[in-house]
Amino acid sequence: MSLSFDELLHQRRKQIENELDALLIRRPGLPEELLAAMRYSLLAPGKRLRPLLVLLAHEACGSSGAPPWPAACAVEMVHVYSLIHDDLPAMDDDDLRRGQPTCHKKFSEATAILAGDALLTMAFEVLADAYPGATAAACCGDLARAAGAAGMVGGQADDLAWERSTESTHRSLADLEFLHQRKTGALIRSCLRLGAHVAYANQPTGRAPQDLLDCFDQYGRCLGLAFQITDDLLDAVGTVQSTGKAVGKDAARGKLTYPGLLGVEESRRRAELLGEEARAALKPFGQQAASLERLIDFVLTRDH
């Protein structure tokens, strides 16, 4: 049964990658190197956690409304843009990502900045074109809120500021979680919201009801933090081979992490607890949320 869930994820990932590939092939007249850089980063092997969340949230809402694929592609574009920009020399200055040279190493810094800009922009184009007005607007609004200054970009700004200040050792667990709620959590929550909106595309409002969004927000909040804890643990105790990127960098940079703040064992316990909370938030969806529920274990036990 566990194998069959792995197979399902594998199959969905392939479909997502085919859809992403198709969106970036049917585009004549784009500058060659720009398109190559966009494809290089977007199609590099990845977990595809965010688009999977769109698909599984859509499924938890009964797989009704419109197809979830464009929304799944849009969130992956936003995620990959953020990786490209975060890896830049002026930001985290990383050479390796998803097991291959980072975009600015493979191409150039200018091309990496522009490829990121183009992917972010394209996410909104895909949403606006794929869905009926009200659904497209709800998706664009939620995605922009999650990705912007109050969400992902703001989290990255604070992360850089903390790393460069001398006070990082005085930060609390609340500070750390406020950071991650924006840096990675906001986009993760928005994936669930988008999957839900799309499932209501044929309803008069064209968007998911609030009580359902609240459940997803709670699930996403817990899953996002659990995901971040395992990310920190992988950097602390993982290997380059399994993670496909440099490890031990957090400690070397004096970055605030869960293992650094709570220790490895307590971090693992906290991830487990968050997993339980995430599970509880899915109750109202019943059996339709079975895949979202199994995804919790996938996130907690991942090795890359």
Added chain:
Amino acid sequence: MSLSFDELLHQRRKQIENELDALLIRRPGLPEELLAAMRYSLLAPGKRLRPLLVLLAHEACGSSGAPPWPAACAVEMVHVYSLIHDDLPAMDDDDLRRGQPTCHKKFSEATAILAGDALLTMAFEVLADAYPGATAAACCGDLARAAGAAGMVGGQADDLAWERSTESTHRSLADLEFLHQRKTGALIRSCLRLGAHVAYANQPTGRAPQDLLDCFDQYGRCLGLAFQITDDLLDAVGTVQSTGKAVGKDAARGKLTYPGLLGVEESRRRAELLGEEARAALKPFGQQAASLERLIDFVLTRDH
């Protein structure tokens, strides 16, 4: 009468700046330096040509539908993000913009990258939240198409690639205009489209009819190229005082420009001709397009 049009533009600019200011004040919890950088670049004195185009296109369509201010703010956010990223060391490497240090000079490269990302993202949030579904979706789609890889970002990528190749002297007028149609023209055209969509926000389709968009596309195409010619002429014959940025940089970089390709006099004649074409495209709108018509002279005779 010419004075009164200048006064109108001045007044509209003030209103635009008040609206931009308000959008970036009502945002609690943003990282301090990030917000400061966004405000610094967005509120620096500017011509506000793009938001003015939104307002005047809305007026040409009868000032009906919904208020044009959110759309006007959104296009200025996209424009300013593009200036911030284009000025980065890895791109055009400029120290001066709108008469003051560029964003990365005033803050840091990381903050400038993130401030640009945040402004681009916020443009879509503003559109999605301000308008009814169909209108918001039409605006998000048109703006993303104009700003993305097939538009502005693609134009900037080609501009950089040409500048860094040794073949720039072999480019033709057609090459130059294809570049500008994307680098500056696409966003200018989208301003007119957004103003038009907003004017139809209360209609069943929620978006402007195609024949009207075609007229605006023609007007915007001509105005955008005329604008670019005067930009090139200002760099060739203007002063730092009048333009608020370094001049003579195009020639020093061996950049392909109108004066470089056609000479100063022929460039001026071409701008005049494009002005005539732009005027002709406004015919169907009659007296309601009076301000858009007067804007042509403003663009042709500007000194900064």
